[in-house]
Amino acid sequence: MIDTAITAEDTPAHIQASRAVSAVANASARDIGRATGKVAGNVALAVAPGAALSKAAALRRLAIARPRITFDPPQIGWVKETTKLKKPWKPYNDSAPGARAGQAPTLMRTMPNGSKRPVKFDGIQGDYMVDRNGLS
Numbered sequence: 001m002i003d004t005a006i007t008a009e010d011t012p013a014h015i016q017a018s019r020a021v022s023a024v025a026n027a028s029a030r031d032i033g034r035a036t037g038k039v040a041g042n043v044a045l046a047v048a049p050g051a052a053l054s055k056a057a058a059l060r061r062l063a064i065a066r067p068r069i070t071f072d073p074p075q076i077g078w079v080k081e082t083t084k085l086k087k088p089w090k091p092y093n094d095s096a097p098g099a100r101a102g103q104a105p106t107l108m109r110t111m112p113n114g115s116k117r118p119v120k121f122d123g124i125q126g127d128y129m130v131d132r133n134g135l136s
Contacts (some may be wrong), residue, residue, distance in 0.1 A: 076129075077106045079118060089132075096123030096130045105129065 008016065021055040024032075081104040094101065097120060106118040107129065 073127075076124065077108070077118065079102045079106050079120065081120070093122045093132050096125075096132050099131065100125035107128050 027035075078100065081102055093099075098105070102122070104120040105124050106120050108116045109119045110116055121129040122132045
C-alpha cells in the first residue's frame with residue numbers, strides 16, 4: 001500500500017483524473033449506490049447535530065411501530081331489579097352515583113364456554129361502573 005501511495009504521488013494529475021473517470025464509467029449501479037450512500041452518510045454526520053439524527057432515528061422507529069388495539073366502549077344495559085327482601089344495605093347500594101330506582105346497570109360478560117350473561121352493578125360514575133359491597 002505504501003508503494004502504491006508513493007507511485008500515485010509521482011503520477012501526473014491528468015492521468016489520475018482520467019483513471020477516476022474510467023472507474024466511474026465502468027462502475028456498476030451497486031457500486032455507485034454504495035459510494036453515494038457513504039458520501040451522504042458522512043455529510044449528514046458532519047453537518048447535522050446529534051439531536052437531529054436521533055430524531056430521525058425515532059421517526060424511523062415510529063414508522064414501523066404497530067398501532068395499539070382499540071376496543072369499542074362496552075354497552076351498558078339496564079335491568080329491572082326486584083329485591084323483595086328489605087336488607088339494611090339496600091338504601092346504601094341505591095344511593096350509588098348514577099343509580100336508578102328499581103333498575104341496575106349491567107355489562108355483558110363472556111363466559112369461558114362462549115355464552116354471555118349480564119353482570120349487575122349499583123351505579124355509574126363517569127366511565128366507571130360502581131359496585132358497592134353490602135353489609136352482611
